[in-house]
Amino acid sequence: MCKIGIIGGGAAGFFAAIQCKLLNPETDVTILEKTSKVLAKVKISGGGRCNVTNVESDPVKLATKYPRGERQLKKAFRNFSTTDTIRFFEERGVPLVAQEDGCIFPVSQDSQSIIDCFLNECNRLNIEVKKNFRLDKIEQVSNGGFTLIAENANLFFDKVIICTGGAPKKSHLLWLEELNQPVIDPVPSLFTFNMPGNPITELQGSVVKHAITKIPGTKLTAEGPLLITHWGMSGPAILALSAWGARVLEEVGYEFKVTVNWTGIKNEEEIRTELKYCAEQNANKKLDKFGVFGLTQRLWSFLLDKFQVNKEKAWKELNKKEFNRLVNGLMNDEYPVSGKTTFKEEFVTAGGVDLSHVNVSNMESKIIPGLHFAGEILDIDGITGGFNFQAAWTTAYLAAKGAVS
Structure with a gap:
């Protein structure tokens, strides 16, 4: 036997x-x-x-x-x-x-x-x-x-x-x-990104159904749901980056930057078209009263402040400079990462x-x-x-x- x-x-x-x-x-x-x-x-x-x-x-x-x-x-x-x-x-x-x-x-x-x-x-x-x-x-x-x-x-x-x-x-x-x-x-592999002291952690619990994430200076990119936590960012769009970039991120001591495309859309022209349509349909509404791309009210308001766009303005009052800043910010929002946390247990x-x-x-x-x-x-x-x-x-x-x- x-x-x-x-x-x-x-x-x-x-x-x-x-x-x-x-x-x-x-x-x-x-x-x-x-x-x-x-x-x-x-x-x-x-x-x-x-x-x-x-x-x-x-x-x-x-x-x-x-x-x-x-x-x-x-x-x-x-x-x-x-x-x-x-x-x-x-x-x-x-x-x-x-x-x-x-x-x-x-x-x-x-x-x-x-x-x-x-x-x-x-x-x-x-x-x-x-x-x-x-x-x-x-x-x-x-x-x-x-x-x-x-x-x-x-x-x-x-x-x-x-x-x-x-x-x-x-x-x-x-x-x-x-x-x-x-x-x-x-x-x-499979870890979440720590962002100690970053204001975005105040939005813990906010979920974006489809985001695109990247590590600048590398070919690493991922997409999917993203979760904001009290320590930083998690969710499939982050965890996939940590898996594919396991060795690269270990080599830099888990000190790096991550960019987030909050729209989940890769084509800049599509993002511009969507924002223009939103501005036309909500011309008299204040910017922070109507979010876009499925973003939560809290996250949208936070991003307007971060991109230095006056959220008290009505959509029709958005000037070209602010519009461009909004497009670029939504596509290439950057956050410093300092450390990692094991995904759950x-x-x-x-x-x-x-x-x-x-x-x-x-x-x-x-x-x-x-x-x-x-x-x-x-x-x-x-x-x-x-x-x-x-x-x-x-x-x-x-x-x-x-x-x-």
Whole structure:
């Protein structure tokens, strides 16, 4: 009987363990978790609702949502994609629902539904879960297999799947480097922008449905909803920038500027046309009494002050200089950023096991036969929208398939 050890009791670890048993019921599978709790990140993800995947099912389009790992995931998603994820959960009594933005959640809107599904499957399939197993070292056995050495036990497995999640520092990956498995320095991804002391933070809670954001001096740009918080800016238009710019922003110490196009329209002429139409239709109304481009009253009033446009004027009194200042401001509003904050309680990193040394078809190390990887331990990360979980499900499935073969 083949013994498979799964290191890490998170999303990828549980999914890999379950897939091992589904693909080959004769295997002996054990999940090894270093803490006293399993699936902790699943519990808090999506604000406690767990955004399990996304409606995007085309492998090529799906792969474009990953700043790191896009090329490898194009192939991987052909073997296990979002439709497979949906089928897995719904066949096990966890109905899912899609939101307008494409994010898919349990109908229950409770991450406990996903946790219960995994725990029930482990119980049904006779998968052992060992908690408080703090791995110190992995030793290869000369005639095949691995010995996992911990303070309280030494365990032997024929195959091992590493699902330990993202590491905040490279020092946390030294145990892999000791195996000569190349890793890429981890840096934070998916974080919000801090703007300490900036007056815009007084508008906390304001949401812009469609904004375009850019980092001046780079090619980094993103678009989507933007949220103003008490510490700065968040929302998909910011989080996507943080993901795509993870390494660039780390290099400048998270001290940079971000420009915001509040209109969500890239064409300046369209913005001018919209403002002219607004001025004609509301000629006698005061500027601050009628917002544009769906902006909230508070934000619109704030922007008028920032762009030095007299908001007590009527629209018909807006002169050419003020009109041009308004257009430019709405398109290229700039804010200094000083620091970052982790998005909610969800820690995502860029970096980890170097994909060039992993066989993507089965997630097996090209250096150490029998050692597989799944989830955020790999140098794979996605933007928000269920993409990080989908990468975990896909890589876990492929690792399991490779381990049982």
